[in-house]
Amino acid sequence: MSVAASRPRAKAIGRPRLRLLGLLSLPGLWLVVAYLGSLAAMFATAFWTTDDFTGNIVRTFTTTNFSTLIHESVYWHIALRSLGVAAAVTVVDACIAFPIAFYMAKVARPRVRQAMVVLVLTPLWASYLVKAYAWRVMLGDNGVIGWALRPIGLHGPGYGLLATTITLAYLWLPYMILPIYAGLERVPDSLLEASSDLGASAGRTLRSIVLPLAYPAIVAGSIFTFSLSLGDYIAVKIVGGASQLFANVIYDNVITADNLPFAAAAATFPVVVMVVYLVLVRRTGALDNL
């Protein structure tokens, strides 16, 4: 205080800066050390290897892990499969979420709207595992889905990639609905009215007015559904039958193979995919919709 008072200039400029620094230093430290630091540590670990026998980490520089990942076709297959599942989950979620979000934002009365927001958020209060195991039971041989399809001569999907996609789409649906709902709420009603006044059909208004305006919000939702699906290894273990996704490769290398360096190398794949994804969607303005 006394120092600041003796130097008027410091009082004018230095103190707000000091205050800002004080305010940001802890979160900043968290971001740099705990968040980026651990990413950097992971990337460094990816260039180490483990002792064949004891599993202890050998700290000598090698690119073996990456060349294994690139040269073994199995990892490409798993990577493509994971991207496919993540993309499918995103598309399914977008298709289900858009009508719901549109109804919430433009059709429902305020009280119904509030109730729907609560309903959309409610599943997030239940544990991930409870929901995944519920799907395991429903999709099983004697489950409710197989039972419901039997009268029309169909079988349930059984455990596999389809079941995984269904389960993940269910799990991440709220993360798609909410951004689209927020995006649609910002679309002025007057635009829709103007469109219909000018003679556009409902479909035409949807195509030419609503979808282009809601597009950044849909992409914003897709960031959640895509990245959450890409990193998921639990649902596929529960309802995926014998299939494995890329996150399982990482998990198996940590838990069963005890090969942290290889797991770290494998973990750079989803990181790279997400960085590319974010760069691509940056132009749509989706990042302003998060």
Add this chain to the structure above:
Amino acid sequence: MNRKRVLAVLAATSLFALVGCGSASGTGGSGPGGRATPPNEKMLTALGSGEGQVNVIAWAGYAEDGSDDPTVDWVHPFESQTGCKVNVKIANTSDEMVQLMHTGQYDVVSASGDATLRLVYGGDVAPVNTSLVPNYATIFSFLKDRAWNSVKVNGKTQMYGIPHGWGANLLMWNSKTVTPAPTSWGAVFDANSPYKGKVTAYDSPIYIADAALYLMKTQPALGIKDPYSLDQKQFDAAVALLKTQRTLVGEYWSDYTKEVQAFESGTSVIGTTWQVIANLIQGDKKADVEAIVPTEGSTGWSDTWMISSKSQHPNCAYMWMNWIVSPKVNAEVANWFGEAPAQELACQQPDMASVCQTYHAADQAYSNDIWYWTTPTTDCLDGRTNVKCVPYSQWTQAWTEIKG
């Protein structure tokens, strides 16, 4: 990176180089992979009073506290007798046990033969002073000083743990759906299996040995003598068999509760199992299952309680090791898990004679016929010196490939 760190990394690197040189020149050379002697970890010399708790890594069914079955509880009596609170972490695979022990946060582990030596040579476990474990004296002698639980140090055999029990991996099937009853492992490897999509297998690289054992008995031309000691050609044959099996498998299991649920819901009808899983399903009465050792014999486990070299609660850990092989408790574990007890006196407990008969507890010849989980190394375990064998790290890689 500052200078000190650089020096530390350099020192560490050169240390590893030194270890490498040591094994290359083969000094001593009695250990697997050409490793001479394990890291020198301190052994407890005298038992003090308990530290109030002990952190245990165990196979499912090894540390029961009455939560699975109120009558099956040997954790609470231990706690009230010793004052050591038991914190149990169930591990599903040997690899998981090794990985957990690396963290240094646990005191004791019920390690199988494919984990023990990795723990010993990794410096994760300390030698065990058997004189501090009174019940060790009456353990079946054919389980002492074995390759998977002891190491020769300076010409003297040093125990690295207390034998717990042993048994075979079984073939289990749903007796309503699977007819006729299978007698061979072929039932889970046959490409034309009528149970396609409902076969299950253990989700661990060590399961490759089960395929190797089947090939050992059915394709003598491959010349497999030991399912854990496979040269490249033999290994490729086993992997090919498992890739065929992959088309039959509905789901793999490593979590034992998942297999219980899969058999009870009809998702799986045939596959490899442990006796404890069969017991749980039979107890629930939701599905009828049978489990046998098929004609080809079986892989199996011989488990050893080992103590962490970084144990924070060594006294409680020793008390736990002594407790778990005491006649009454070892009998209870063996009965619950479905395995042969290591404790000779366990077989003299009430109603245990038949259990010991079922699992051939005192039958050394039978025990010799089981292929216990062992860590595959580059040096062939079956004594061949003209070829290199496929080490475990490649088994794990191949396992990812098999699952595809």
